[in-house]
Amino acid sequence: MLSSQVLTKGDTDAILDPDLLTIRRDRLITRIPLAAVQEIRPRGDKALDVVLTDRTVHRIEGGNAYATSAFLTALDNALPEERDPAGSALVTTEDGGFTLKMWQVWTGGAAVLAAYVGYVWWTTSAHGGDMGMAAFAGLLALLVGLLSTFAVLSNLHDKVVLARRGITVVAKRAYHPNGKKARHYTFTDTSGNEYTQDAPNRVTENIHVVYDPEKPALHAARETVFMIALKHTSGGALALGILFLGLWGVLAPYI
Numbered sequence: 001m002l003s004s005q006v007l008t009k010g011d012t013d014a015i016l017d018p019d020l021l022t023i024r025r026d027r028l029i030t031r032i033p034l035a036a037v038q039e040i041r042p043r044g045d046k047a048l049d050v051v052l053t054d055r056t057v058h059r060i061e062g063g064n065a066y067a068t069s070a071f072l073t074a075l076d077n078a079l080p081e082e083r084d085p086a087g088s089a090l091v092t093t094e095d096g097g098f099t100l101k102m103w104q105v106w107t108g109g110a111a112v113l114a115a116y117v118g119y120v121w122w123t124t125s126a127h128g129g130d131m132g133m134a135a136f137a138g139l140l141a142l143l144v145g146l147l148s149t150f151a152v153l154s155n156l157h158d159k160v161v162l163a164r165r166g167i168t169v170v171a172k173r174a175y176h177p178n179g180k181k182a183r184h185y186t187f188t189d190t191s192g193n194e195y196t197q198d199a200p201n202r203v204t205e206n207i208h209v210v211y212d213p214e215k216p217a218l219h220a221a222r223e224t225v226f227m228i229a230l231k232h233t234s235g236g237a238l239a240l241g242i243l244f245l246g247l248w249g250v251l252a253p254y255i
Contacts, residue, residue: 007062007071009046011102014060016075021050023060029094032058035083036090040075048072054087123253131253138249145243152235158218159228166210168222171197173205185209189216197221 007014015022021037023030032050041049045065050058062068084090116139124132171185174196183200187209197209199221211219223231 005071005074007048007060007067009061009063012061014071016071016078018078019080021075023058027095030058031092033084033090034078035080036087037075037079038083038087040072040079042068042072045069048075050075052087052091053083053085054089056088056091127253134249134252138246138252140246141242142246142250145239145241145246148239149236149243152232152239155235156232158220159232161212161218162210162220165212165214167213168208168210170206171209171221185221187211187219189213191216195219 005016007016012023012025015024019034021032021034023032032052036052038051038053038055041051043049043059046063046068047059047061048068048071050060052058062071119139120132120136123135167190169187169189171187174182174184174186176182184196184198185202185207186194186196188194189211190213193216195211195216197207197219199207202221208222209219210222
């Protein structure tokens with residue numbers, strides 16, 4: 001089975017699945033059944049016009065001519081022989097929620113880097129090279145500590161959610177086509193959707209996995225209360241230690 005093709009440019013992409021074309025543009029997600037598509041028209045080398053049976057047009061763009069041409073071929077081959085004249089009536093749209101755009105990521109990263117360099121330079125100029133090095137290391141440790149603390153708290157929140165409303169199922173060991181054991185297990189929720197659970201250190205053929213019925217993508221291999229407490233206590237202590245070390249490095253030149 002061939003992988004689904006994706007035509008992408010910047011923060012916009014089009015995904016070709018069996019019988020369905022999904023276009024993601026900013027927060028808007030548009031799903032077009034292929035039965036509603038009349039034809040595909042090239043628009044230059046890097047864009048395509050998807051013409052529906054009611055003559056409505058949806059534009060999709062690619063990052064390069066080769067990818068656009070390959071997507072055009074795949075989409076043409078996927079179109080069914082019988083089309084539905086309803087066209088746009090079959091198209092659904094939804095708000096995908098807030099997503100960071102690439103320019104926002106780069107702008108934010110550049111601002112953080114500029115603030116970091118400026119703070120180290122100012123500290124070095126005002127308090128000498130030793131304090132400048134302390135500020136340099138302290139800011140890095142502070143960032144690592146903040147991210148680590150957030151990760152521990154987020155994981156703990158997930159564990160609480162799973163403990164409150166989680167459903168436990170038996171997940172089976174996955175195998176590669178050559179018969180070699182995979183590092184993950186598979187399970188199916190009550191709606192028939194299949195998910196994978198990483199468990200590289202497990203050696204058994206089956207494990208118990210807990211998933212959230214309201215959000216099945218949230219799942220974890222079942223662990224004892226002792227192991228959960230041990231992991232989060234040690235992880236939290238390490239994260240807080242790095243965080244306080246970073247704070248000391250940042251504040252040392254001024255106290």
